[in-house]
Amino acid sequence: MIHAWSVDDVRAAEERAARGLPDDELMQRAAQGLAAVVAARLPADPHTQPLVVALVGGGNNGGDALHALAHLAALVGEPLDLVAVLTGPQAHEAGLAAAREVGVEVHDATTEPGRDAAVEILGLADVVLDGVYGIGGRAGLPDLVAALVDTIAEDAHVVAVDVPSGADPGGEVPTGEGVWADETVTFGGPKPVHVLGTADRCGLLTVVDIGLDLDEVTPAAQRLEHDDLALLWPVPGPQDDKYSRGVLGVVAGGESYTGAPALCVTAAVEAGAGMVRYVGPPGPTALVRQLVPEAVHGAGRVQAWVVGPGLDPAPESWDRLGLDQVAAARRALDGDLPCVVDAGALDLLDGPREHAGARTLLTPHAGELARLISRVDPDVTELTREQVSAEPVRWARRAAQLLRCTVLLKGGTTYVVPPPGSGLPVRAQADAPAWAGTAGSGDVLAGLAGALLAAGLDPLDAGSLAALVHGVAAHDANPGGPVRALAIAQQLPRTVARLLARPEARR
Ligand SMILES: NC(=O)C1=CN([C@@H]2O[C@H](COP(=O)(O)OP(=O)(O)OC[C@H]3O[C@@H](n4cnc5c(N)ncnc54)[C@H](O)[C@@H]3O)[C@@H](O)[C@H]2O)[C@@H](O)CC1
Numbered sequence: 001m002i003h004a005w006s007v008d009d010v011r012a013a014e015e016r017a018a019r020g021l022p023d024d025e026l027m028q029r030a031a032q033g034l035a036a037v038v039a040a041r042l043p044a045d046p047h048t049q050p051l052v053v054a055l056v057g058g059g060n061n062g063g064d065a066l067h068a069l070a071h072l073a074a075l076v077g078e079p080l081d082l083v084a085v086l087t088g089p090q091a092h093e094a095g096l097a098a099a100r101e102v103g104v105e106v107h108d109a110t111t112e113p114g115r116d117a118a119v120e121i122l123g124l125a126d127v128v129l130d131g132v133y134g135i136g137g138r139a140g141l142p143d144l145v146a147a148l149v150d151t152i153a154e155d156a157h158v159v160a161v162d163v164p165s166g167a168d169p170g171g172e173v174p175t176g177e178g179v180w181a182d183e184t185v186t187f188g189g190p191k192p193v194h195v196l197g198t199a200d201r202c203g204l205l206t207v208v209d210i211g212l213d214l215d216e217v218t219p220a221a222q223r224l225e226h227d228d229l230a231l232l233w234p235v236p237g238p239q240d241d242k243y244s245r246g247v248l249g250v251v252a253g254g255e256s257y258t259g260a261p262a263l264c265v266t267a268a269v270e271a272g273a274g275m276v277r278y279v280g281p282p283g284p285t286a287l288v289r290q291l292v293p294e295a296v297h298g299a300g301r302v303q304a305w306v307v308g309p310g311l312d313p314a315p316e317s318w319d320r321l322g323l324d325q326v327a328a329a330r331r332a333l334d335g336d337l338p339c340v341v342d343a344g345a346l347d348l349l350d351g352p353r354e355h356a357g358a359r360t361l362l363t364p365h366a367g368e369l370a371r372l373i374s375r376v377d378p379d380v381t382e383l384t385r386e387q388v389s390a391e392p393v394r395w396a397r398r399a400a401q402l403l404r405c406t407v408l409l410k411g412g413t414t415y416v417v418p419p420p421g422s423g424l425p426v427r428a429q430a431d432a433p434a435w436a437g438t439a440g441s442g443d444v445l446a447g448l449a450g451a452l453l454a455a456g457l458d459p460l461d462a463g464s465l466a467a468l469v470h471g472v473a474a475h476d477a478n479p480g481g482p483v484r485a486l487a488i489a490q491q492l493p494r495t496v497a498r499l500l501a502r503p504e505a506r507r
């Protein structure tokens with residue numbers, strides 16, 4: 001699992017670690033680690049002298065970059081062209097002195113000749129170090145810096161120092177502006193932007209150990225990795241039977257929507273639910289009977305519910321079967337069992353589930369979340385899908401707060417936000433190929449998450465693990481090509497087996 005700590009917690013850990021150490025010890029450790037990464041990225045061609053350019057801001061992030069240039073000169077031993085471009089009126093004094101000492105060429109881009117020289121040199125660079133802003137940064141860049149970033153050579157290898165400049169280190173305010181790095185070298189531990197930010201903003205992430213102790217500090221954000229499946233997946237033991245493994249009830253679909261329940265039930269069965277009970281009218285029941293002979297039918301004892309895939313929340317008054325299905329959905333929502341609330345059932349929620357908020361996992365996409373918040377938030381009249389997509393963590397948090405439950409917001413990156421006050425971190429998963437964005441894919445995710453809730457996982461683990469496995473299964477089902485929702489569901493057993501068998505996971 002990748003843990004990411006808030007900027008405040010990292011700064012506090014830096015303060016603790018710095019006590020009793022020489023003034024610039026942490027920066028030297030950071031710069032040395034950074035230089036080692038950059039040294040490994042230099043082009044190997046013996047006929048050309050590599051050109052490394054650092055964009056340098058006025059704070060300590062710039063100090064890291066300047067010291068790294070100095071360390072790089074010592075580390076590589078071969079001739080190198082090293083250039084520092086100063087982007088503001090100040091630069092880290094000791095860093096600048098160390099860089100000058102080893103012969104780094106310095107240009108001050110706040111002057112016209114300096115800017116012209118910087119533009120030319122950035123267009124030729126082999127490696128660019130982005131040392132403009134680190135954890136002192138915020139979303140967006142001043143015009144001068146943005147213009148310099150735009151002139152970086154297309155084929156240059158861009159290494160962000162700690163955080164890509166222009167990105168919000170807290171990961172909450174997304175912006176496309178600023179540096180998009182091929183890789184990011186961070187210090188002490190990941191920050192939320194590395195986990196929550198747009199998936200390819202930071203590139204490959206390397207953490208340099210500078211001696212911070214964050215073990216006892218609760219992370220602000222997390223990402224599950226493939227090896228985490230073995231820790232969290234409910235693997236049955238010899239004493240288990242279908243009941244102890246978890247019985248999932250599914251209230252989904254209606255006479256006009258028969259596909260969603262079939263996909264949802266298939267996914268839950270393929271994911272290894274002990275038993276799946278489908279509740280619905282004759283049409284979808286017949287289809288589920290045909291496609292999933294393992295499922296049982298009609299209401300009965302269950303350990304968790306999935307409510308909502310393909311559910312029409314507002315059938316016509318003459319549609320008796322539709323009204324019965326909504327009544328079944330309401331019974332599940334009014335109870336106190338763990339529940340995945342998906343699609344149509346989201347429209348049935350007006351506030352928190354009374355006794356079961358903490359056991360509830362909402363699984364909206366951006367449009368559904370916008371509609372839900374517009375309806376239940378007294379401070380919001382009309383929220384759009386675009387607004388949710390622009391600030392996904394903010395709005396998922398808002399829904400989690402209003403409904404006192406866990407919210408899984410589906411998208412290219414899937415965010416799983418626990419209820420406020422739970423002390424739990426936000427999780428973000430970006431495991432799925434874009435091919436997975438296809439009709440029925442969400443019904444599969446709901447069934448999979450439901451199977452995990454029924455097995456006893458809490459909503460944060462169930463939601464994030466479901467997002468991980470769903471994404472990996474979508475890849476496994478047809479690497480590099482299109483995939484239908486049913487194929488994702490049918491791939492689940494093999495994907496789970498493969499991830500359980502990973503040698504790292506078994507340790
Ligand atoms: N504190 C420590 O002990 C260590 C800090 N280190 C480095 O220090 C960095 C943090 O340094 P600083 O706190 O000096 O902050 P930064 O160097 O990240 O930023 C400096 C200043 O730039 C301004 N600024 C930031 N974003 C801006 C924007 N978008 N537009 C305009 N102005 C902006 C702000 O006034 C900010 O204080 C870390 O990211 C890391 O690189 C490392 O050397 C490791 C040790």
Ligand SMILES: [K+]
Pocket residue numbers: 061130131132133134160161162163164165
């Ligand atoms: K940076």
